[in-house]
Amino acid sequence: MNIFPAIDLYGGKAVRLYKGDYAQMTVYNDNPLSVAKDFENQGAKYIHVVDLEGAKTGEPAHLDIVTQIVENTDLFLEIGGGIRNMATVEAYLSRGANRVILGTAAVTDETFLKEALEKYGNKIAVGADIADGRIAIKGWVEKSRYTVEEFFENMQALGVKTVICTDISKDGAMKGANLSLYKTLGEKYSLNIIASGGVSSMDDVLSLSKMGLYGAIIGKAYYIGAIDLKRAIEVAK
Numbered sequence: 001m002n003i004f005p006a007i008d009l010y011g012g013k014a015v016r017l018y019k020g021d022y023a024q025m026t027v028y029n030d031n032p033l034s035v036a037k038d039f040e041n042q043g044a045k046y047i048h049v050v051d052l053e054g055a056k057t058g059e060p061a062h063l064d065i066v067t068q069i070v071e072n073t074d075l076f077l078e079i080g081g082g083i084r085n086m087a088t089v090e091a092y093l094s095r096g097a098n099r100v101i102l103g104t105a106a107v108t109d110e111t112f113l114k115e116a117l118e119k120y121g122n123k124i125a126v127g128a129d130i131a132d133g134r135i136a137i138k139g140w141v142e143k144s145r146y147t148v149e150e151f152f153e154n155m156q157a158l159g160v161k162t163v164i165c166t167d168i169s170k171d172g173a174m175k176g177a178n179l180s181l182y183k184t185l186g187e188k189y190s191l192n193i194i195a196s197g198g199v200s201s202m203d204d205v206l207s208l209s210k211m212g213l214y215g216a217i218i219g220k221a222y223y224i225g226a227i228d229l230k231r232a233i234e235v236a237k
Contacts, residue, residue, distance in 0.1 A: 001213050001216060002045065002214065002215040003044065003215070003233045004046045004078070004216065004218070005048070005218050006049070006219040006222075007049050008049075008050045008052055009053070009061070012032070012062065012065065013029065014028050014030075014223075015028060016028060017052070020129075020168050022052070028223045036072075036073050037072065039229065040073045040075055042229040043229070044229065046076045046077075046215070047075040047077050048080075049080070051081030053081075053082075055103070056082065060082065060083075060088055060092070063091060066092060071096070077098050077099075078100070079099075080127050081103070083101065083105060084105040084109070084112070086115065089116055098123065099122070099123050099124070100116075100123060100125070101125045102116065102126055103126070103127035103129060103137065104137040106155070107135055113126070114158065121161075122162070124160070125160070125163065126155050126162070126164070128151055128152065128163050129168055130148055148181075152189050153189075156189050156190065162192040162193075162214070163193055163194070164194045164196050165181070165194065166196040167181060176198050176200055177207075178197070179208070179211075182213060183211055186212065192214035192215070193213050193215075194213070195208050195215070196216075197217075199216050199227075200227070202228075205218075205227070208236075209236045
């Protein structure tokens with residue numbers, strides 16, 4: 001299993017939200033590039049980046065920071081947050097991002113999703129943000145009509161390869177990952193699933209790794225020192 005340490009960007013800083021609530025934001029570092037370099041120094045090969053302002057507005061707000069990370073590290077960078085048209089996809093990929101994550105757009109604009117998949121293939125991933133058994137959209141503030149099962153079946157049928165799956169109720173809460181959810185999804189679908197939300201201990205990392213998942217995102221647990229990133233990467237192997 002691959003470990004994806006995360007940087008959430010807001011106002012040019014590395015922050016974390018509690019359960020996706022913009023009113024409950026903690027700033028952890030004023031220099032996201034230094035955080036990315038620390039990830040790399042601890043053995044990370046991947047980085048998961050979210051543009052929180054983009055998730056709200058639909059317009060990329062941190063292209064320059066993405067460029068800095070790409071140019072100053074060797075990390076495989078995936079980026080999400082408000083990517084709702086081909087111009088934004090191409091803006092990130094032209095800056096060197098390795099994979100672009102479609103969240104709201106994958107739910108509300110299937111034509112765009114199909115176009116992006118046709119043009120860029122595996123460079124397109126989908127974010128499945130789950131709230132009360134349904135897929136949430138628009139920065140987690142709305143619930144869509146899709147159940148989790150309906151959405152995953154549709155993504156698999158469309159040829160999506162990678163899905164970042166977040167249990168919003170666990171995100172930033174430091175109360176453990178939703179292991180039963182990831183076990184069920186991992187067994188049911190032939191997708192590269194990245195677990196996100198609540199990965200808060202080495203036990204979580206070990207349990208997810210044993211499921212054979214493609215990846216797990218570590219966010220708040222890294223910033224508050226609850227998970228040693230270097231050890232987590234070793235355990236996940």
